[in-house]
Amino acid sequence: MRLGFIGLGIMGKPMSLNLVKSGYDVTVFDINESAVEELVGSGARGAGSAKEVGEMSDIIFMMLPKGEHVESVVLGESGVIYGANDGAIVVDMSSISPVQSKGIAEALEARGMEMLDAPVSGGEPKAIDGTLAIMVGGKEEVYDKVKPYFDAMGQDITLVGDNGCGTTAKLANQILVNVHIAAMSEALTLASKAGIDIKKMYEAIRGGLAGSAVLDAKVPLILERNFVAGGRIDINAKDLTNVMDTAHSIGVPLPLSSQVLEMYHSLMADGKAADDHGGLIQHYEKLANFEVKGVSQ
Amino acid sequence: MRLGFIGLGIMGKPMSLNLVKSGYDVTVFDINESAVEELVGSGARGAGSAKEVGEMSDIIFMMLPKGEHVESVVLGESGVIYGANDGAIVVDMSSISPVQSKGIAEALEARGMEMLDAPVSGGEPKAIDGTLAIMVGGKEEVYDKVKPYFDAMGQDITLVGDNGCGTTAKLANQILVNVHIAAMSEALTLASKAGIDIKKMYEAIRGGLAGSAVLDAKVPLILERNFVAGGRIDINAKDLTNVMDTAHSIGVPLPLSSQVLEMYHSLMADGKAADDHGGLIQHYEKLANFEVKGVSQ
Numbered sequence: 001m002r003l004g005f006i007g008l009g010i011m012g013k014p015m016s017l018n019l020v021k022s023g024y025d026v027t028v029f030d031i032n033e034s035a036v037e038e039l040v041g042s043g044a045r046g047a048g049s050a051k052e053v054g055e056m057s058d059i060i061f062m063m064l065p066k067g068e069h070v071e072s073v074v075l076g077e078s079g080v081i082y083g084a085n086d087g088a089i090v091v092d093m094s095s096i097s098p099v100q101s102k103g104i105a106e107a108l109e110a111r112g113m114e115m116l117d118a119p120v121s122g123g124e125p126k127a128i129d130g131t132l133a134i135m136v137g138g139k140e141e142v143y144d145k146v147k148p149y150f151d152a153m154g155q156d157i158t159l160v161g162d163n164g165c166g167t168t169a170k171l172a173n174q175i176l177v178n179v180h181i182a183a184m185s186e187a188l189t190l191a192s193k194a195g196i197d198i199k200k201m202y203e204a205i206r207g208g209l210a211g212s213a214v215l216d217a218k219v220p221l222i223l224e225r226n227f228v229a230g231g232r233i234d235i236n237a238k239d240l241t242n243v244m245d246t247a248h249s250i251g252v253p254l255p256l257s258s259q260v261l262e263m264y265h266s267l268m269a270d271g272k273a274a275d276d277h278g279g280l281i282q283h284y285e286k287l288a289n290f291e292v293k294g295v296s297q
Numbered sequence: 298m299r300l301g302f303i304g305l306g307i308m309g310k311p312m313s314l315n316l317v318k319s320g321y322d323v324t325v326f327d328i329n330e331s332a333v334e335e336l337v338g339s340g341a342r343g344a345g346s347a348k349e350v351g352e353m354s355d356i357i358f359m360m361l362p363k364g365e366h367v368e369s370v371v372l373g374e375s376g377v378i379y380g381a382n383d384g385a386i387v388v389d390m391s392s393i394s395p396v397q398s399k400g401i402a403e404a405l406e407a408r409g410m411e412m413l414d415a416p417v418s419g420g421e422p423k424a425i426d427g428t429l430a431i432m433v434g435g436k437e438e439v440y441d442k443v444k445p446y447f448d449a450m451g452q453d454i455t456l457v458g459d460n461g462c463g464t465t466a467k468l469a470n471q472i473l474v475n476v477h478i479a480a481m482s483e484a485l486t487l488a489s490k491a492g493i494d495i496k497k498m499y500e501a502i503r504g505g506l507a508g509s510a511v512l513d514a515k516v517p518l519i520l521e522r523n524f525v526a527g528g529r530i531d532i533n534a535k536d537l538t539n540v541m542d543t544a545h546s547i548g549v550p551l552p553l554s555s556q557v558l559e560m561y562h563s564l565m566a567d568g569k570a571a572d573d574h575g576g577l578i579q580h581y582e583k584l585a586n587f588e589v590k591g592v593s594q
Contacts, residue, residue, distance in 0.1 A: 098491065121505045135501050158501035161493050168491045169498045172484035176507035179480035179553070186476065186551045187469035190544050194395065194465045196458050201466045204432050204455035208418045209528075210473035212509035231506075247487050252585040254483045256476070256553050288549040 002027070003149060004057030006050055006073055006080070007094070008035035011120070012063035014127040015093070015153045019061075020044050022152040027056045050074070054083025059146060060090050066238060067096035074104050086112040091146055093134070095119045097242040098164035098171070099249055101137070105163040114142045117163060119170035120154065123231060131155050135173070137166035171246055174239040175257050177231075178277060180214035182260045185281040188222065192292040199223060218278040222292065230276035237264040237273075299324070300446060301354030303347050303370055303377070304391070305332035308417070309360035311424040312390070312450045316358075317341050319449040324353045347371070351380025356443060357387050363535060364393035371401050383409040388443055390431070392416045394539040395461035395468070396546055398434070402460040411439045414460060416467035417451065420528060428452050432470070434463035468543055471536040472554050474528075475574060477511035479557045482578040485519065489589040496520060515575040519589065527573035534561040534570075 001024070005016035008030040019026050020043045027045040029052065030036050040046045047053045050073045053060055060080055064070050070092055074080045080090060090108055092101065092115065105115040116138035126132045132154035136143055143159045150157045160169045187210075192198050202219045205211070221227070240261040247254045263283045272279055285291055298321070302313035305327040316323045317340045325336045326344040337343045344350045347370045350357055357377055361367050367389055371377045377387060387405055389398065389412065402412040413435035423429045429451035433440055440456045447454045457466045484507075489495050499516045502508070518524070537558040544551045560580045569576055582588055 133505050160497045165493045168493055172488040173502045173507045175484040176480050182553050183473050183476035186554055187472040190549050191469040193547050193549050196462045196465055200457045205470045208430050209510050210470045213506050250490050252487050252490050256479050257483055
């Protein structure tokens with residue numbers, strides 16, 4: 001099976017490298033030529049366009065920043081759709097809107113090609129380790145064909161439903177992560193301004209019903225005031241925008257998610273777009289005119 | 298050391314029973330005489346008023362529904378304060394406002410008595426097992442005296458700060474629990490109405506940054522549409538009211554917690570006060586005019 005990979009950024013580079021390391025024949029493309037050269041140096045084949053990747057591949061993976069990039073790479077001029085053969089499979093691992101994702105799947109199907117939406121969770125460290133969680137939407141027989149290659153990039157790989165269901169699961173994941181960060185910010189700001197040692201409080205409550213992966217990941221960073229991303233505020237704002245667009249298109253009001261999105265916009269207006277999403281607490285600090293501190297530090 | 302226990306409800310009954318079972322001398326009181334008789338049958342001594350418990354005890358524990366009950370039991374006519382001796386310690390294990398708690402501590406101190414605020418987390422099952430999490434506010438030397446008796450009722454016992462800090466930690470705990478329930482409700486409603494099998498989705502995301510104790514505790518119940526409390530909506534609304542009162546008294550706006558409180562008020566108006574707080578998802582189902590289902594069930 002000839003593989004293609006388009007989009008060699010922070011995530012796409014280690015993901016495609018894991019395919020190469022597993023011994024697969026991989027043709028890569030990115031508008032950043034040095035990223036292509038780096039992969040070619042590791043044993044991949046370089047291509048000059050998305051269309052060329054399509055011509056040289058049976059399964060074309062992509063990992064791109066936004067829906068507009070996926071649309072342009074698949075359907076645009078020199079797009080994959082003009083190069084790929086009958087029966088080719090496009091696997092979009094970007095986090096985009098399910099509506100956009102379904103539209104692309106339909107356009108591909110009309111040309112005799114297949115698509116899976118397969119966004120990931122876990123960030124750069126798990127992309128490097130090949131231990132990403134992968135949530136897949138599409139036909140089961142198509143999923144079965146691609147599964148061995150997913151195994152080279154992730155673990156916890158789940159087919160959650162038809163086309164669009166992978167991206168929808170990723171949006172649900174992002175609701176949980178970002179609203180949990182806001183919940184943590186409310187709890188820590190209240191407790192800290194009331195004079196509690198928030199490190200002791202965290203130890204007291206983390207094992208109970210209040211516990212979360214967000215609390216365990218972010219409280220230690222907040223105590224150090226370390227807001228280096230991690231998961232960037234602007235990327236999470238993009239995800240929450242997709243959440244709200246999708247929710248509204250099917251008649252689901254999400255009052256808390258929409259408020260967290262507004263908080264991110266406030267932080268972006270304040271020059272904090274590149275901060276980690278754990279830096280959301282800075283919004284609450286501004287609201288309360290108070291800096292959260294680890295008393296026992 | 299002679300112990301007292303006032304308030305023998307769902308929580309107070311098993312908690313006081315664990316003190317009796319540990320071999321301590323315990324005098325109990327409740328306005329519900331049959332609860333007193335039950336404890337007396339298990340080896341406790343019965344009293345006719347809170348004041349009488351004060352007279353017969355060196356450490357007086359209490360577990361009452363609301364702040365007004367604690368205030369009345371400690372400071373009201375026939376209150377503990379009129380019976381207890383110099384140096385007596387009042388340990389309030391109810392979940393009340395830190396402001397009220399501090400006020401009661403000051404009144405007791407003025408009469409030569411001590412106080413700890415020591416709310417718990419874990420609910421009836423952990424009260425029965427003697428494995429409650431206990432968050433304590435007060436002086437360290439007072440805490441040290443009471444610690445052996447806390448050990449009979451809980452584990453994960455933490456002194457988090459001065460008077461009021463135990464109740465504040467409990468409020469922070471309740472922010473996390475209740476906002477996490479709302480986050481879960483938003484994620485499940487969006488995903489389910491978009492056509493995903495939410496059980497598969499839950500399995501796909503629970504091990505990542507989206508994971509939480511709330512998700513693990515409540516998703517299985519929601520899939521069964523089991524909203525039997527558990528943690529009642531009206532009790533959690535009371536806690537969130539204390540959260541908001543406390544937050545506003547020290548200048549901390551909490552936009553998400555306040556919205557979840559409003560959602561609980563909507564559910565209470567709809568006759569669901571006694572439902573488990575996981576039943577919050579019914580509010581979202583009403584908003585989206587859609588019932589969340591486990592597709593693979």
